[in-house]
Amino acid sequence: MIAFLIKRIANAAFVMLAVALLAFIIFRFFGDPVEMMVNEQATQADRAELRERLGLNDGLITQYTRFVTNAVQGEFGISYRNQQDVMVLIKDRFPATFDLVLVATVISLVVGIPLGVITAIYRESPIANALQLGSIVGVSLPSFVVGILLILAFSVSLGWLPAFGRGETVDIGWWSTGLLTPSGRRALVLPSISLATFQITLVMRLVRAEMLETLRADYIKFARARGVPTSRVQWRHALRNCLMPVITLTGMQIGNLIAFALVTETVFQWPGMGMLFIQAVTFVDIPVMAAYLMIVAFIFVALNTVVDVTYAWVDPRLRDDTARAGGANG
Amino acid sequence: MQNTATATATDATLLPVKPSRYARLRDSDLWFSFRSHPSAIFAAVLLAFVALTAFLAPFIAPQNPYDLSALVLWNSEIPPIWNTDGQMPFVLGTDTQGRDILSAILYGSRISLIIGFASVLLALSVGLTLGLIAGYFGGWIDNVIMRVGDVLLSMPFILIAILITAIASASLPTSLKDVLAAPILIFAIAVPSWVQYARTVRASAMVEAKKEYVQAAKLIRVKSWRIMLNHILPNCMTPIMVAATLNFGLAILSEATLSFLGVGMPPDQPSLGTLIRIGNQYLFSGLWWIIVFPSIQLCLIVLSVNMIGDWLRDALNPKLR
Numbered sequence: 305m306i307a308f309l310i311k312r313i314a315n316a317a318f319v320m321l322a323v324a325l326l327a328f329i330i331f332r333f334f335g336d337p338v339e340m341m342v343n344e345q346a347t348q349a350d351r352a353e354l355r356e357r358l359g360l361n362d363g364l365i366t367q368y369t370r371f372v373t374n375a376v377q378g379e380f381g382i383s384y385r386n387q388q389d390v391m392v393l394i395k396d397r398f399p400a401t402f403d404l405v406l407v408a409t410v411i412s413l414v415v416g417i418p419l420g421v422i423t424a425i426y427r428e429s430p431i432a433n434a435l436q437l438g439s440i441v442g443v444s445l446p447s448f449v450v451g452i453l454l455i456l457a458f459s460v461s462l463g464w465l466p467a468f469g470r471g472e473t474v475d476i477g478w479w480s481t482g483l484l485t486p487s488g489r490r491a492l493v494l495p496s497i498s499l500a501t502f503q504i505t506l507v508m509r510l511v512r513a514e515m516l517e518t519l520r521a522d523y524i525k526f527a528r529a530r531g532v533p534t535s536r537v538q539w540r541h542a543l544r545n546c547l548m549p550v551i552t553l554t555g556m557q558i559g560n561l562i563a564f565a566l567v568t569e570t571v572f573q574w575p576g577m578g579m580l581f582i583q584a585v586t587f588v589d590i591p592v593m594a595a596y597l598m599i600v601a602f603i604f605v606a607l608n609t610v611v612d613v614t615y616a617w618v619d620p621r622l623r624d625d626t627a628r629a630g631g632a633n634g
Numbered sequence: 635m636q637n638t639a640t641a642t643a644t645d646a647t648l649l650p651v652k653p654s655r656y657a658r659l660r661d662s663d664l665w666f667s668f669r670s671h672p673s674a675i676f677a678a679v680l681l682a683f684v685a686l687t688a689f690l691a692p693f694i695a696p697q698n699p700y701d702l703s704a705l706v707l708w709n710s711e712i713p714p715i716w717n718t719d720g721q722m723p724f725v726l727g728t729d730t731q732g733r734d735i736l737s738a739i740l741y742g743s744r745i746s747l748i749i750g751f752a753s754v755l756l757a758l759s760v761g762l763t764l765g766l767i768a769g770y771f772g773g774w775i776d777n778v779i780m781r782v783g784d785v786l787l788s789m790p791f792i793l794i795a796i797l798i799t800a801i802a803s804a805s806l807p808t809s810l811k812d813v814l815a816a817p818i819l820i821f822a823i824a825v826p827s828w829v830q831y832a833r834t835v836r837a838s839a840m841v842e843a844k845k846e847y848v849q850a851a852k853l854i855r856v857k858s859w860r861i862m863l864n865h866i867l868p869n870c871m872t873p874i875m876v877a878a879t880l881n882f883g884l885a886i887l888s889e890a891t892l893s894f895l896g897v898g899m900p901p902d903q904p905s906l907g908t909l910i911r912i913g914n915q916y917l918f919s920g921l922w923w924i925i926v927f928p929s930i931q932l933c934l935i936v937l938s939v940n941m942i943g944d945w946l947r948d949a950l951n952p953k954l955r
Binding site: 319 | 673781784785788789790791792793796797800801804805883887890891894895896897910914917918920922925926929932933936937939940941944
């Protein structure tokens, strides 16, 4: 187990180093960092001085090592656009994205699991077929289209819910959340539904496939034979055994949700990390782009590793080399 | 292989023993499965219709939306035809510059379909080549290719694509940016998607490379690339076909998303995503048709591709037969 753990963590570290290399290359070679930072009146001497101070005259390997060391300590430099520490900017915006991803995950589970069970139980019935078709539609709808249609329906036409912003938020230390105020909760409804749409269909399809498998198992037949009510067998005995893969999927998808939140955040003008990133892309604010890339990749890799290690811990058969194949999927 | 196939097709009438390509297709399980799935037929017809109208856009569209001289400002903001203020020939209305929405959608679909198709083609050729090489030769080259793939898969798809388009447009001069927008998008979408093909092909190449017929072929000095192309590749085409179809839908979605975020096609050669981005500015001004119709078209295209992909996956899955 310890060998597996070390191997898996080494693997994750390798991936993170590669991502850091990518971020470093972007930072170092696309646009001259010195030109981006100084103002136009700066003299040649000022520039040379800044170049020396940033360590851009050192060897590339030294620079890369320094980049990684700084990144590990959460130092991503100063934003070109608003001259602020990148980490402070991200720390400011992260809670907004977190709220969004959290609520979207909860929605996807609360809606996706029952729908999956229903399509499995009433297989071939009109309801199940309609839901199956609905799930294909759900996969095919781009999340920004879902967002726009929701805004058109519930904000523009009906005027029920706000179309942009976070509403009022409550600060807890440096953290802020919209979940504790009525206006914050109302502001969360539309963005989180539009972010959750795709995830709902994923959960639903997975639960359906698992349920169909489980319902054929002997212990289910035995429970029925013993006289346990059908609905209890389905919703308790069978469903419980389907939840493990759902938890895995949810864990692995959180990284994707954070990345996809940038689309939702653009549609709803949601002041999260994704909006920060898109603005950075527009203004070629490379330190912010590099930091965002590394943070999202880190969350992604960390969750995958945790899921893998947990699985290996629960199921010793997976500690062999075969476990690697599932590693980077997601 | 190629020659015999054409010969069979032409001689089919004389030699009933060997069925023609058409007959083989007609009697195949795949065609039977297709005919018995109404949703697959519906999706195929829909996709064919969309593709046909998109490619005939220059001939059937009421207006050339790129030709600025064809745009007349007093024709702006006309609602769709069934509205009391609607006017012919603007069936789906016009935008704020007097651009006919229907024409813009036809031209936009053409761009979206071409970019989606080209990026799948690029990803396929890169993925198949690298996957074959990795699986057939193994060793360090396999390690390098698969590690690169691992790193690409450890970042969200959309993030890689955005980064590539952002870097490309930041490092290109302004004059080239718009000209190269489509190739950049094709490349940006292909980069994160080749890995899936490479993994699939590699797995079967590794199995096939150990089999006796490959050893025999090696023994009689058949060239490596010939073994890979003629013997190994055909053995893994089934999962590749399914993946390519589903990825075609994903590629169109990704293109639309990138264009919507403003890092894709520029407003003067709009894809469906760009049209939605433009329409998004008028979301609150009651001009709903500017945004709703391109959105519907985009959803219909992706939906039909996904329905075909879903059907194909089930039809080619031996477990479900």
